[in-house]
Amino acid sequence: MEIIIGHITVMGSFVFAVSGALVALRNKLDPFGVLIVAFITAVGGGTVRDVLLADKDVFWLFDTNITYAIISGAAIAILFRNKLRFFRKPFFFYDAIGLGLFTITGVQIGIDYQLNPLICILLGTITGVFGGVLRDVVVNEIPVVFQKEIYATASILGGALYLILVFYKVPNPYLQIIPITFIIIARIVVVTYNISLPNIYKKEQ
Amino acid sequence: MEIIIGHITVMGSFVFAVSGALVALRNKLDPFGVLIVAFITAVGGGTVRDVLLADKDVFWLFDTNITYAIISGAAIAILFRNKLRFFRKPFFFYDAIGLGLFTITGVQIGIDYQLNPLICILLGTITGVFGGVLRDVVVNEIPVVFQKEIYATASILGGALYLILVFYKVPNPYLQIIPITFIIIARIVVVTYNISLPNIYKKEQ
Amino acid sequence: MEIIIGHITVMGSFVFAVSGALVALRNKLDPFGVLIVAFITAVGGGTVRDVLLADKDVFWLFDTNITYAIISGAAIAILFRNKLRFFRKPFFFYDAIGLGLFTITGVQIGIDYQLNPLICILLGTITGVFGGVLRDVVVNEIPVVFQKEIYATASILGGALYLILVFYKVPNPYLQIIPITFIIIARIVVVTYNISLPNIYKKEQ
Numbered sequence: 001m002e003i004i005i006g007h008i009t010v011m012g013s014f015v016f017a018v019s020g021a022l023v024a025l026r027n028k029l030d031p032f033g034v035l036i037v038a039f040i041t042a043v044g045g046g047t048v049r050d051v052l053l054a055d056k057d058v059f060w061l062f063d064t065n066i067t068y069a070i071i072s073g074a075a076i077a078i079l080f081r082n083k084l085r086f087f088r089k090p091f092f093f094y095d096a097i098g099l100g101l102f103t104i105t106g107v108q109i110g111i112d113y114q115l116n117p118l119i120c121i122l123l124g125t126i127t128g129v130f131g132g133v134l135r136d137v138v139v140n141e142i143p144v145v146f147q148k149e150i151y152a153t154a155s156i157l158g159g160a161l162y163l164i165l166v167f168y169k170v171p172n173p174y175l176q177i178i179p180i181t182f183i184i185i186a187r188i189v190v191v192t193y194n195i196s197l198p199n200i201y202k203k204e205q
Numbered sequence: 206m207e208i209i210i211g212h213i214t215v216m217g218s219f220v221f222a223v224s225g226a227l228v229a230l231r232n233k234l235d236p237f238g239v240l241i242v243a244f245i246t247a248v249g250g251g252t253v254r255d256v257l258l259a260d261k262d263v264f265w266l267f268d269t270n271i272t273y274a275i276i277s278g279a280a281i282a283i284l285f286r287n288k289l290r291f292f293r294k295p296f297f298f299y300d301a302i303g304l305g306l307f308t309i310t311g312v313q314i315g316i317d318y319q320l321n322p323l324i325c326i327l328l329g330t331i332t333g334v335f336g337g338v339l340r341d342v343v344v345n346e347i348p349v350v351f352q353k354e355i356y357a358t359a360s361i362l363g364g365a366l367y368l369i370l371v372f373y374k375v376p377n378p379y380l381q382i383i384p385i386t387f388i389i390i391a392r393i394v395v396v397t398y399n400i401s402l403p404n405i406y407k408k409e410q
Numbered sequence: 411m412e413i414i415i416g417h418i419t420v421m422g423s424f425v426f427a428v429s430g431a432l433v434a435l436r437n438k439l440d441p442f443g444v445l446i447v448a449f450i451t452a453v454g455g456g457t458v459r460d461v462l463l464a465d466k467d468v469f470w471l472f473d474t475n476i477t478y479a480i481i482s483g484a485a486i487a488i489l490f491r492n493k494l495r496f497f498r499k500p501f502f503f504y505d506a507i508g509l510g511l512f513t514i515t516g517v518q519i520g521i522d523y524q525l526n527p528l529i530c531i532l533l534g535t536i537t538g539v540f541g542g543v544l545r546d547v548v549v550n551e552i553p554v555v556f557q558k559e560i561y562a563t564a565s566i567l568g569g570a571l572y573l574i575l576v577f578y579k580v581p582n583p584y585l586q587i588i589p590i591t592f593i594i595i596a597r598i599v600v601v602t603y604n605i606s607l608p609n610i611y612k613k614e615q
Contacts, residue, residue, distance in 0.1 A: 027552065028611055032562045047462070052252070054262045057464045064526040078610060116269040133343070138543070140552045142232065142345045152237045200283060201233055257457070259467045321474040338548070347437065347550045357442045405488060406438055 009059075009105065010069045012098035016042040017073025019095050020135045025081050027139045037135055038074035042066070044131035049106050049123050053113060093188070100183035103128035103155045104176055107162050117163050124159035125152055128183075154190065158183035214264075214310065215274045217303035221247040222278030224300050225340045230286050232344045242340055243279035247271070249336035254311050254328055258318060298393070305388035308333035308360045309381055312367050322368050329364035330357055333388075359395065363388035419515065420479045422508035423470075426452040427483030429505050430545045435491050437549045447545055448484035452476070454541035459516050459533050463523060503598070510593035513538035513565045514586055517572050527573050534569035535562055538593075564600065568593035 020041025024034040043060045050058045060066040106127030110120030129152050136143040162179040170178070189195070225246025229239040248265045255263045265271040311332030315325030334357050341348040367384040375383070394400070430451025434444040453470045460468045470476040516537030520530030539562050546553040572589040580588070599605070 025610075029552075031608070031610060033553075036562070050464075051256055051461055052263045052266060054255075054260055055464055058462045061462060061523075061525055061529055064528055067528055067532065081610075113266075115266055118269055118272055119266055122272065137342060137345075137547060138553065140345065140547075140550065142234075143238075143343065152241070198236070200230075200236060256461055257468045257471060259460075259465055318471075320471055323474055323477055324471055327477065342547060342550075345550060347439075348443075348548065357446070403441070405435075405441060 009101065010063075010065050012101050013042040013060075013066045014069040014073045015095050015098050016131055017070040018077045019132070021074040021077030022081075023135055023139055023141075025077065029139070031078060034078055035071065035074045037138060038077070039067075039070050040138055041131045041135040042070045042073070044134040045102055045127040045129060046105070046131075048130045048134075049109065049127045052123070052126075053109070056109075093184075096184045096187040097180070099128045099151070099155055099187060100158060100180035102131075103159050103183060104162055104180055107159045111163075111166060120163060121156055121159040124162070125155045128152075128155040151187070154183050154186040157186065214306065215268075215270050217306050218247040218265075218271045219274040219278045220300050220303050221336055222275040223282045224337070226279040226282030227286075228340055228344055228346075230282065234344070236283060239283055240276065240279045242343055243282070244272075244275050245343055246336045246340040247275045247278070249339035250307055250332040250334060251310070251336075253335045253339075254314065254332045257328070257331075258314070261314075298389075301389045301392040302385070304333045304356070304360055304392060305363060305385035307336075308364050308388060309367055309385055312364045316368075316371060325368060326361055326364040329367070330360045333357075333360040356392070359388050359391040362391065419469075419511065420473075420475050422511050423452040423476045424479040424483045425505050425508050426541055427480040428487045429542070431484040431487030432491070433545055433549055433551075435487065439549075441488060444488055445481065445484045447548060448487070449477075449480050450548055451541045451545040452480045452483070454544035455512055455537040455539060456515070456541075458540045458544075459519065459537045462533075462536075463519070466519075503594075506594045506597040507590070509538045509561070509565055509597060510568060510590035512541075513569050513593060514572055514590055517569045521573075521576060530573060531566055531569040534572070535565045538562075538565040561597070564593050564596040567596065 017038040020038040021034050023041075024037035029037065043058075043066065046059050050056045103124040105124075107120045107124035109127075110123040115123070132151070133143040158179045161182055162176070165175050165178060222243035225243040226239050228246075229242035234242065248263075248271065251264050255261045308329040310329075312325045312329035314332075315328040320328070337356070338348040363384045366387055367381070370380050370383060427448035430448040431444050433451075434447035439447065453468075453476065456469050460466045513534040515534075517530045517534035519537075520533040525533070542561070543553040568589045571592055572586070575585050575588060
């Protein structure tokens, strides 16, 4: 299971790197700028999570495959940037996978540290969402997460679902596959049907 | 004393959460965006402080009351946002309390780590001020602290005052009440009389 | 050698502080804002690097000379801001020195932690470059590094050169002087001849 998660983390880093590189390209950054925004997007969430825990080294310091995956993701985005409108759908799909997986790893680390369930879910959401927040801050945009889409809500609900399954001692493959699948499907449904959180600014916006 | 400080920290987190939520609402973020900006504002300063110290866990990881206080603060800001012009004055008052208290806890932690007095004051100011800096960065504004008001100056002077009282071994309740009260009053005086640091840009601005 | 590096770190902090203060003054921040942007610029890169490593205290917590150097740099920038166009050239020169030195210290710390060479170079670049990134984020500009200049590329190549020299056991003074000099000269050549990374946006920009 560890090995599978390791693999998917690398895959998640790859797709988040593509997502970051796309935003960087839209903002006309130079190739190095594209690479670093890709890096920040891919590792941002997990880095903030690991930094919050005093005795935990940041995950990508000791797994070079993650850096290779990010460099590949950024390079592919630069090379195929004109064909990306075509590739958009599948990338969105992998991005949702990344959100699902990164959320669950964050919650699991909270459980390992015996934190309060609420804080576990918070760590999961930070892991899943904060890469995108840093990406947007760095290119000087208000983070997308804060505005239109229920990106974080899927992460929060999926994290809570994972905690419930842990509580009921659901066995190992299902334990993680169910909430990850939930987050991915929730994300796809939300985007497909253009669902958003209730607008609390009547008319104005 | 520990218990009192614990209580006021929760209270400080609550009022900073309201302040963060107000800025988020002004920027038309969705409810989750409001919540996360409230969270960043409330815990940002203390989190940066704790992260700088290698062996210190971030304070809110192990005290769930802080998260509850933040969720309450954000919820109240959303519900009563139209009446907030009315509530502005008292909130400003609690915000000053938060600045006072958070500054002192930061200086105290610097003392606990036997850091140089200058660095202790710096840690105090980071604790008191950085939540607001992160709040403004995240919603893409130049941090207020850097611009108009002597927000940080009150924190720096109050931190220095606390160090002096510690040096002269002032006993416990006064030790913390005096500099906290100083910061609160300094803050209120500055806002009331619209005092600002000397303008170093003659005419231009 | 340690002592020399200690001296140059303080000097590097000083010139980075001047660079940060200049950007803050351009954005009309008040004196405290200038000071804090100077501080963030000077210590930002090394702070991010140290925070990523779980058991490492942030470098400026225990060396007050760095804080004095930053305060001096900010004060000088404020006092002589009208003469700075005159001082620009030498400051640019010291800034390049800072980039060279901070990069090498970052790579060296990666080696001390026995990290993969790729990650060592990454730590070096983060140390050299991230202060400027945070400076620009804080004043709400898209980081210069991401856009026009090959700032980071000099840092990456210099870091790689340092690793090669370490691998071939080049003795101590040359070991660090060669890559630092390389970065400084690369930086000066790039700016002098206005070299930039290949533009990947044909015509558009």
